[in-house]
Amino acid sequence: MFWRLLVPCLLLVGFAVPAHAAEPATFGVRPATAEAPDSRSDFSYSATPGAVVKDFVAVSNVSAQPLKLRVYASDAFNTPEGGFDLLPSGRESTDLGKWVVADRPEVEVGPRSTVIVPFALTVPANATPGDHTAGLVASLTTEATGTDGQRVAVEQRVGARIYLRVSGDLAPRLSIEGLTASYHGRWFGSGETKLSYVVRNTGNVRLGGKQKVWVETPWGSVVDGPALGDLPELLPGSTFRVSAVVPGVLPAGWIDGVAHIDPVAQAGTSPLPAVAEARTTTAAPPWIVVIALLGIALVLVLLTLRRRRSKPSPVTPAREVERVGA
Template identity: 45%
Template sequence: MSLVTLLSRTCVTLVAALLAAGPTVAVAAPTPAPAGTPAPPTPGPAATRWAVQPSGPDGPTGRNYFIYDLAPGSTLTDHVGVTNLSDRPLTFQVYGTDAYTTADGAFALLPADRAATDVGSWVRFDRRTWTIAPGRRADIPFRLSVPANATPGDHAGGVIAAITQARTTADGQQVRVDQRLAARVYLRVDGDVRPAVAIESVSVSYDNPINPAGGGDAVVSYRVRNTGNVRVGGTGTVAVEGPFGWRLARTAPVDLPELLPGGVFTVTERVTGVPPALRLTAEVDLAPTTVDAALPPVLRSASTWAPPWLLLAALAVLAGCLAVRLRRRALAKRGAGDTSARDTAADPGRPAGSPATRPLVGPAGDAP
């Protein structure tokens, strides 16, 4: 089999395969919602159980959190209810501390060995240690004093009731375990409120498939930061586009966790079935909200290359096939020209391109 014939058959096979491949519709893979507030610790074998909730001098008030709007320099008195749900007396350490947003978007409180510097330090109890009888609740008063130089905006923390118990590890070591439950504190200090959210970075990667008909996975990550002075939430979506704004996929809105001022959260989306459209652009559309209102959307994008390798290979083969055909045609024309030139050289008197003639000879061999 000649090289020309082999290339021609390969060209036809690839073209047929490309025509058989149908269009691909990209589908956004579902993304799990970010983790929320961690559940309280599971009771140990001793069935040490208790509850912490906002309360008043006469008992619980039905509030889920301590929520305040106060001016700098103001002071108030409130109560926290600590209920002993165990069958023996329990001694609690009751105090205030600060909150922060974890890397996975959860609301968390400072560990016991870190001193509060914000709203947790503004909470004061008459004493730190409280012993409560089994099955009883203590409504413990505290004072919240806002410094005169407190910065405007949201300050978050918690009122904690903790129990420290001695435990024995599997290897026989004695350790002290600090178990804590808390009621959240949200305090807004009067002044200039500046809600703001920024998308600090966007990255996109693409798992380029060999067969463009199947599509590949695009992984988009973006980091959101609360750059204002109030807590924010909201939703985020990702749109993947090809050249000239060709929409390939769009994810469903993802709920963002509550971000305290300064909080950072990273979202990662995986979009499946995205065709290799040479150049992919992932645009993040963030719709932030506060407890009061919605904020203007925040947009940011990033791009990556997604060359359709099989299609490019097919085009290269087609170009090779065309070059071979043109070469064969040129050689055929050149061969025809050489034959005509030889005929002309054999009969110089004959015009170029005229058919050759043979002299007539009579029966006796004489010329007429």
């Protein structure tokens, strides 16, 4: 099946979405042999620095008209939402997207037909160990009329993912950064604690993860947070922001918020990644108790002042003066 990489996008910045654009063409790319598409869902390789890998991509046109398509590779990255995306077409790749070169950078594909394009992946001799990710793209640029009457260029891109693991020391590692906790209580009963943190892939292999959060009180009780979805697969260096609310937390004065992640690596990854965990402390004031104590303290102060005012002042006895006669 084809993997839709990007919806049609404007190549020129600052123009409105075309009002009279032609119907998007339908085309796609997928792994192939020299003769025909095969059953692979992506391009996955393991190689040593300096190696050259040769393979084939099938570029298919499902439309009723012929298409002239660019074929190139582009570096991949994670979006803030954890999705998989590629660099914009005008931005130069610096990693795996630069190492992959198609034999034919542009192909003409007839209606409802497929063209097989060879390509080569050349791993630099100084390539760093671990995972490198890109996409092999077929791109179609057309013109349309914008709402202001000007002609704008519209690009459609589809692609297939490329995963390369370069041999060497692997360091699978996730970290939890910037953990914050804030307690929101009520006058009576329990409240809720909001936890926010950023998960960063600080290693050199792509990782997913299973995550959970909880809150601990000073006397050792634990309130589990809601079930959280699994982390998306994070590429090395990528981040993903998480927020969760833990309900049913008593105002214990001080509480600890804890975030815990069990990383999930690709099969064959060694060593296994370590668990990531972080904790932070925040105030959870029991306002009813605080107000009651303040009330008691105020009463004691008033009683003390009243007692001092009502106590009689001591009388100093008069001195007798002895007269000594002449």
